Amino acid sequence: MCARICISVFIIALIGTAAYGQTNDSSKALFGIGIRGHRSFIIQHSKKLSNEITSSHPWMIEADVNWHLRKQKSWEYCHCYPRTGFSFLYTNFDLPEILGSALSIYSYIEPFIRADRRLNYSFRFGLGLSYLNRVYDAETNPDNLFFSSPVSFLVMLNASLNYRITPQLTLRAAGNYNHISNSGFSEPNLGINYPSFSMGMDYSFKPVELPFRTPSSKSAVNTKKQRLEIAAGLSAKPTTSGLNETRYPVYVLAVNYSRNISRIVALNGGLEWMSDRSIYKALREKGTVNNDGHYADHNRAGAMVGIDWLFGRFIFYQHLGIYLYSPVKAQSIIYQRYGLNFRFSPHIFAGINIKSHGQDADFMDLRIGYTF
Numbered sequence: 371m372c373a374r375i376c377i378s379v380f381i382i383a384l385i386g387t388a389a390y391g392q393t394n395d396s397s398k399a400l401f402g403i404g405i406r407g408h409r410s411f412i413i414q415h416s417k418k419l420s421n422e423i424t425s426s427h428p429w430m431i432e433a434d435v436n437w438h439l440r441k442q443k444s445w446e447y448c449h450c451y452p453r454t455g456f457s458f459l460y461t462n463f464d465l466p467e468i469l470g471s472a473l474s475i476y477s478y479i480e481p482f483i484r485a486d487r488r489l490n491y492s493f494r495f496g497l498g499l500s501y502l503n504r505v506y507d508a509e510t511n512p513d514n515l516f517f518s519s520p521v522s523f524l525v526m527l528n529a530s531l532n533y534r535i536t537p538q539l540t541l542r543a544a545g546n547y548n549h550i551s552n553s554g555f556s557e558p559n560l561g562i563n564y565p566s567f568s569m570g571m572d573y574s575f576k577p578v579e580l581p582f583r584t585p586s587s588k589s590a591v592n593t594k595k596q597r598l599e600i601a602a603g604l605s606a607k608p609t610t611s612g613l614n615e616t617r618y619p620v621y622v623l624a625v626n627y628s629r630n631i632s633r634i635v636a637l638n639g640g641l642e643w644m645s646d647r648s649i650y651k652a653l654r655e656k657g658t659v660n661n662d663g664h665y666a667d668h669n670r671a672g673a674m675v676g677i678d679w680l681f682g683r684f685i686f687y688q689h690l691g692i693y694l695y696s697p698v699k700a701q702s703i704i705y706q707r708y709g710l711n712f713r714f715s716p717h718i719f720a721g722i723n724i725k726s727h728g729q730d731a732d733f734m735d736l737r738i739g740y741t742f
Contacts, residue, residue: 399437400578406432406542406570412463413563420513426464428564433458438482438574444682445583449633451485452681454478457496459524461548461564468514469562470504472550474524479684481634486580488534495679495686496526497710497722500550506558516562522552523734525708525724528568537577544568551731556608561731597636599626601739603723607732609652618647620733628678636678638689644670649698671695674707685711685719701727709737717741 408430412423436455445451456477463469476498484490499521504511506518530544546568551561603622626640650668652658659665676689689707693700704727711721719739725732 397441399439400574400576402436402438402572402574404432404434404436404542404570404572406544406568408432408546408566408568410461410548410564410566413565419515419560423465423468423513423516426469428461428463428566430459430461430566430568432460432568432570436480436572438485438578438580440580442583446682449583450481450483451580453480453482453492455480457498461500463562466504468504468511469516470502472500472502474498474500474550476524476526478526479681479686480530481681482532486582490532490534492530492532494526494528494530494544495684495710496524498524500524502550515558515560517550517552518556518558519552522550523724525549532572534578537579538574540572540574540578542568542570542572549731561726595630597628598742599628599640599719599739600624600742601626601719601721601737603735603737605733605735607646607648609648609655616651618651620647620735621645622735622737624737624739626674630680634680636680637675638678638687639675640673640689641694642672642674642691644672646670653698666697668698669695670698670700672705676707683713685713685721687711701730701732704728705732711737711739713741 410428410430412426412428414421414424434455434457436453438451438453440451454477456475459472459474459476461472461474463471476496478494478496480492480494482490482492500523502517502520502522504514505520506512506514526546526548528544528546530542533541535541544567546566548564548566549561601622601624603624605620605622606617607620608617622642622644624640624642626638628636628638630636646668653665653668670693672691672693674689674691676687679686687707687709691705691707693703693705696703706726706728707723708726709721709723711719713719717740719741721737721739722734723737724734
């Protein structure tokens with residue numbers, strides 16, 4: 371619970387800083403609201419899931435409040451006008467007795483490309499919390515292997531096409547990728563992946579006026595073309611033995627090198643070490659030993675490559691990893707990491723990261739790091 375509260379406070383603090391850092395009328399953020407409907411389907415990412423569950427078609431209603439940032443400094447973040455805000459999402463999973471419904475809130479950053487034009491497009495990266503009214507129960511709801519805790523995490527990505535009908539009203543169509551899981555805090559936790567198509571409207575309380583700008587010699591955040599980063603992460607997860615509900619710490623230490631290939635895209639590669647104490651405990655609960663009579667090492671090490679998306683102080687990244695050292699066999703030799711970092715200064719950053727094997731989330735960690 372403490373980790374969830376910390377995550378919420380962290381995100382709210384970032385959004386608040388971005389939204390209210392405006393000072394004069396000519397550059398004051400434009401406040402707006404939006405509403406849209408979604409139609410979705412569920413990806414059958416595991417053979418454990420029944421056809422009945424994955425053949426359902428969830429539907430959603432979404433409303434958000436937003437601030438479109440207009441300052442030169444905000445524009446310099448990505449050579450675009452970013453929007454930030456909160457979105458409230460109701461999801462009906464179309465199987466009331468098994469999956470029920472979800473109430474979600476997430477914060478997001480959304481760079482708008484060609485935002486000064488009537489027809490423009492945007493990309494949204496969001497992270498938040500979901501409350502689920504139907505979760506796994508061995509006796510009363512054994513078919514719901516997606517969620518086992520009422521409060522879980524929501525991660526979403528989308529690409530939107532926007533057409534400004536009037537100076538204040540915009541029509542919006544988007545493709546969305548939505549994921550809900552508890553990031554390994556309790557089992558079972560297959561997590562649900564449900565892409566959706568949405569349509570809706572955005573309304574700005576003042577006419578949208580976004581001046582044409584040209585790049586200055588200095589960006590809002592001094593980003594080097596090459597960067598070396600060291601990060602430390604902390605998480606917690608239960609054992610997979612199912613013998614107790616206690617959560618055990620997971621420690622992460624990572625070293626990454628990145629090189630910009632454009633103003634908003636960088637290629638990244640690195641190494642990481644993970645000490646998963648839930649594995650340590652599970653081996654002892656099951657009494658699993660090697661041929662020599664000793665318990666296997668619970669540590670793991672991996673190599674990663676991926677892409678960083680640079681939006682000023684925000685960095686969203688997608689990395690693909692492979693285990694180089696894993697005495698206890700993992701679910702797969704390949705794993706993924708999805709994360710969002712916020713740069714407090716050219717050197718100090720903090721963020722949130724999700725590690726998964728395919729569509730199955732392993733754990734979420736909070737991390738802090740230093741850029742050289």
